[in-house]
Amino acid sequence: xxxxxxxxxxxxxxxxxxxxxxxxxxxxxxxxxxxxxxxxxxxxxxxxxxxxxxxxxxxxxxxxxxxxxxxxxxxxxxxxxxxxxxxxxxxxxxxxxxxxxxxxxxxxxxxxxxxxxxxxxxxxxxxxxxxxxxxxxxxxxxxxxxxxxxxxxxxxxxxxxxxxxxxxxxxxxxxxxxxxxxxxxxxxxxxxxxxxxxxxxxxxxxxxxxxxxxxxxxxxxxxxxxxxxxxxxxxxxxxxxxxxxxxxxxxxxxxxxxxxxxxxxxxxxxxxxxxxxxxxxxxxxxxxxxxxxxxxxxxxxxxxxxxxxxxxxxxxxxxxxxxxxxxxxxxxxxxxxxxxxxxxxxxxxxxxxxxxxxxxxxxxxxxxxxxxxxxxxxxxxxxxxxxxxxxxxxxxxxxxxxxxxxxxxxxxxxxxxxxxxxxxxxxxxxxxxxxxxxxxxxxxxxxxxxxxxxxxxxxxxxxxxxxxxxxxxxxxxxxxxxxxxxxxxxxxxxxxxxxxxxxxxxxxxxxxxxxxxxxxxxxxxxxxxxxxxxxxxxxxxxxxxxxxxxxxxxxxxxxxxxxxxxxxxxxxxxxxxxxxxxxxxxxxxxxxxxxxxxxxxxxxxxxxxxxxxxxxxxxxxxxxxxxxxxxxxxxxxxxxxxxxxxxxxxxxxxxxxxxxxxxxxxxxxxxxxxxxxxxxxx
Ligand code: ADP
Ligand code: MG
Numbered sequence: 208x209x210x211x212x213x214x215x216x217x218x219x220x221x222x223x224x225x226x227x228x229x230x231x232x233x234x235x236x237x238x239x240x241x242x243x244x245x246x247x248x249x250x251x252x253x254x255x256x257x258x259x260x261x262x263x264x265x266x267x268x269x270x271x272x273x274x275x276x277x278x279x280x281x282x283x284x285x286x287x288x289x290x291x292x293x294x295x296x297x298x299x300x301x302x303x304x305x306x307x308x309x310x311x312x313x314x315x316x317x318x319x320x321x322x323x324x325x326x327x328x329x330x331x332x333x334x335x336x337x338x339x340x341x342x343x344x345x346x347x348x349x350x351x352x353x354x355x356x357x358x359x360x361x362x363x364x365x366x367x368x369x370x371x372x373x374x375x376x377x378x379x380x381x382x383x384x385x386x387x388x389x390x391x392x393x394x395x396x397x398x399x400x401x402x403x404x405x406x407x408x409x410x411x412x413x414x415x416x417x418x419x420x421x422x423x424x425x426x427x428x429x430x431x432x433x434x435x436x437x438x439x440x441x442x443x444x445x446x447x448x449x450x451x452x453x454x455x456x457x458x459x460x461x462x463x464x465x466x467x468x469x470x471x472x473x474x475x476x477x478x479x480x481x482x483x484x485x486x487x488x489x490x491x492x493x494x495x496x497x498x499x500x501x502x503x504x505x506x507x508x509x510x511x512x513x514x515x516x517x518x519x520x521x522x523x524x525x526x527x528x529x530x531x532x533x534x535x536x537x538x539x540x541x542x543x544x545x546x547x548x549x550x551x552x553x554x555x556x557x558x559x560x561x562x563x564x565x566x567x568x569x570x571x572x573x574x575x576x577x578x579x580x581x582x583x584x585x586x587x588x589x590x591x592x593x594x595x596x597x598x599x600x601x602x603x604x605x606x607x608x609x610x611x612x613x614x615x616x617x618x619x620x621x622x623x624x625x626x627x628x629x630x631x632x633x634x635x636x637x638x639x640x641x642x643x644x645x646x647x648x649x650x651x652x653x654x655x656x657x658x659x660x661x662x663x664x665x666x667x668x669x670x671x672x673x674x675x676x677x678x679x680x681x682x683x684x685x686x687x688x689x690x691x692x693x694x695x696x697x698x699x700x701x702x703x704x705x706x707x708x709x710x711x712x713x714x715x716x717x718x719x720x721x722x723x724x725x726x727x728x729x730x731x732x733x734x735x736x737x738x739x740x741x742x743x744x745x746x747x748x749x750x751x752x753x754x755x756x757x758x759x760x761x762x763x764x765x766x767x768x769x770x771x772x773x774x775x776x777x778x779x780x781x782x783x784x785x786x787x788x789x790x791x792x793x794x795x796x797x798x799x800x801x802x803x804x805x806x807x808x809x810x811x812x813x814x815x816x817x818x819x820x821x822x823x824x825x826x827x828x829x830x831x832x833x834x835x836x837x838x839x840x841x842x843x844x845x846x847x848x849x850x851x852x853x854x855x856x857x858x859x860x861x862x863x864x865x866x867x868x869x870x871x872x873x874x875x876x877x878x879x880x881x882x883x884x885x886x887x888x889x
Contacts, residue, residue: 215376215878221368228360238878240372241399243365244425244844245352248414249336251320252347252407258293260323260330264411268296269318269340272311287311289319296323297331307337316340350405350414369403381428381875383860383868390427390856391420398424417849426845427853430635432879433842434861435872437638442865444639447617449490450593454482454513458545462512465544466505468649473497474506477643481510481621484641485594491619494600494637497645498815499625499779500652504534504754506645507596508541510621515547515573519593522576522618524583526599528553529719532729533754534598535577542575552578552587555725592618600624625779626772629820631847634858655782655790657810659766662793668762669710671791676714676741680759680786684744685777687765696746697722703764704744715739720746747773756784766792766809767802771822774809801825824848 215238219226229235234243255266270291278284285300285308298319300307311317321335354365378396380387387394393401398421405414413419417426463469470478477495484491497503511521523538525531531553539549548571552564568576569588576582576589583595600622628637660668672682686703689696697720704718717740719731734740736755743758747769761781766774774792782788794806808821845853864872 219368225360225364228357231357232355232360237372238376240369241376241378241403242425242843242879243354243369244402246355247353248350248405248411249320249353250411251318251351252349254318254346256293257289257291257296257330260296262323262325265320265322267318267320267346269316270296272313272315272317275308275311275313277308285311289317295329297326297328298335298337299326299331299333301334310339311337316342318344349407350409350411352403352405373399373403381871381878382431383864383871386860387424390423390853392424392427393420395424395428397421417846422844423853426850427857428875429842429879430845430850430854430857431860431864432876433635434638434857435865435876436880437635438861438865439876440639444492445489447490448488449617449619450517450519451488452485452514452517452519452593452619454516456516458512458516458542458547459509461545462509462541465541470505470509471502471645471647471649473645473647474502477645478506478509480641480643481506482513485510485513485619490617491621492640493621494628494640494642495621495623495645496628496642497623497625498648499776500648500783501625501645502649503598503623503625503645504537505541507598507621507623508538511538511575511594511596512542512545512547514593514619515542515575517593518572518591520568520572520574520576520589520591521594521596522578522582522589522592523596523598524578524580526579527721528555528579528725529721529728529732530598531577531579532725533732536729536733537754538575538577546573548574550574550576552576552581553725554579554581556581594619594621596621596623598623599626625776625815626819629816629823629847631851631854632823634854635842635847638858651785652782653785653787655778655788655813657778657790657792657813659792659794659806659810662764662795665793668791668793669707672707672742672760672762673711673714675760676711679757681735681738681740681755681757682742682760682762683758683777683780684742685761685763686744686746688747688768688773690768693721700744700746707742707744711742714741716742716744718744747777754783755780757786759784759786759788761788761790762793763790764793765795767794767798767806769805771805771808771818771825774805775815775818778809779815 216236218236219229219234219240221229232243234240249265251267253267254269255261257268257270260266260268268289268291270289272287273290273295274288276286278286282301285303287298287300289296289298298311298321316339317337318340319332319335319337321332323330323332352366354362354369356362356365378399380395392398401409401419401421402414402425416422477497481491481493481495484493495503495506507523511523514521523534525534535549535551542549548567550564550567552561552568556564564576565587567574569590572590574590581587595618597620622640633642672684675682684703684707686696686700689699700718700720704716708716715734717731717735719728723731731740731743735743738757758781761778763769763774763777769777778790781790792806792809794802798806804825808818808825812818812821847854864875
């Protein structure tokens, strides 16, 4: 296998300019050509008589050009009459080049592939694919694959390169014996030949059916490569060394005594899972999932205490400054009375404050540092970091997990996310993590009622805001997301703030947005938390984590512009206290189909898992995971929703294959992933 594997990895034999084009298609080494699969197929195996053409699908005809003219009405176009023994057909071209006029000159024999439509003057093909032929030229023996391509890379070139590699590459099996048979899959060799060079007996419908054994084989192989790679990442982590952390329980006891509530059964369960991991000499990589409002922060605090009790430092990182601040305030209030030093670190700090924070981090043994990305920049030296907690992990994207290693030792990592990961994604892209789920909300929550209201009824909404305040409750007013311009978005928030101030003269209206200085922001939030401010106008900065239980109404303007996860997160800011809570989604018409679909989902569902599942269906996993930004290679053939069974089988097989068939596993990974690192950096 060694020599052919070397061949697989060889660069393409094409000039550099062409290689660039191939690279755009993700084709770098020769074997990538084998895995470059057709988008669809064309049938040039049968000639249809012009006199009896079927409608509704592309067909191939052959005939002589008996007339050609350029018409000018209703617009400039080339019209060609093609004739065979059974009849005549019009070929119509709305854009054309002189070369086409020449090719389709009167007297030429032509093959045209296209869909027949009933036109005013009889049957016609619009923009058929045409080729000059000589009489009796043989037909294609099988369906012709049509590949995804880029400008300047013609189908025949791609086809030729791929056919060459099919002959040269080792297409032997990488699956352990028996697996293929038991799953009813094609052999790899058979699969790639069927798809790239379909045998004559295959119909279009068969080849384009995802259940075709050949396609199933590719999907399975791809999923298996992903599972193997995740498994390896998982194993590599289990070989890493992390501090063994066992708390005394002392600070934990004090914290619990100070809380006005006790932890739910679900919170206790995940806390126990986290503590068991901390007591292990290998780095924890645990994802703590819990819907918005399920109470992840207190679990983070209690986990932190375990590390602090054992004499280690803890860092907690949040994706936005405003959320990090909320955590800082809350955790300071909980932990400082217990004698824990809590420090703040963010990018926007003054030099002196930053230097002080860095000095504490470098010297104070029992310390909790809260902040943004700034916490994990190179110049931040922890004295003895035992646990790193990342809140709202999904906001960082799946490819951006922390790489934290110091002198060979890694701290334990706890990642928290309120965007529930659908099961299929958890099984694939997050398969290298251990997962804990908080599957119940704290008691005493009243369900949030969601309303969809056309923005033309803004006055009614404002009157409702007023009534809500009159009852002693508070309101979030979220200004529209304006993706094209942050400045415009800011301006809108400022304007809304002024306008609401005029509309609601008896209420105190606050404003918070991303461009404010941290202390300004903190002051506004503190005023809202104390109910000195009744209405908080905000940009989407409050999307994550903000917690004011007395807020019972959330108004979102231009909800149609927001994504589902974002809407769910925003809505989760209310419904945290005993008061009946509402979320008013204002929208502008006309709505796009996508916006309609999203609003329907958010209107009908409150369960974050269900919303995430539907979101995944609407958007597909790439967008869902934020992979576009992080550059994670996504699945090309398998579809996580449709191919769940294959995914389950691949997941079952992976550990066994690594243990018992390491050489096959190696060859499989090489075939599918060589040239790329792995599906994910763990
Ligand atoms: P999230 O999981 O969205 O981060 P938070 O940690 O912000 O949720 O918690 C939401 C609210 O629920 C907070 O006000 C928090 O104090 C409260 N809370 C957390 N756990 C419980 C509990 N066991 N009983 C009652 N309230 C709780
Ligand atoms: Mg939170």
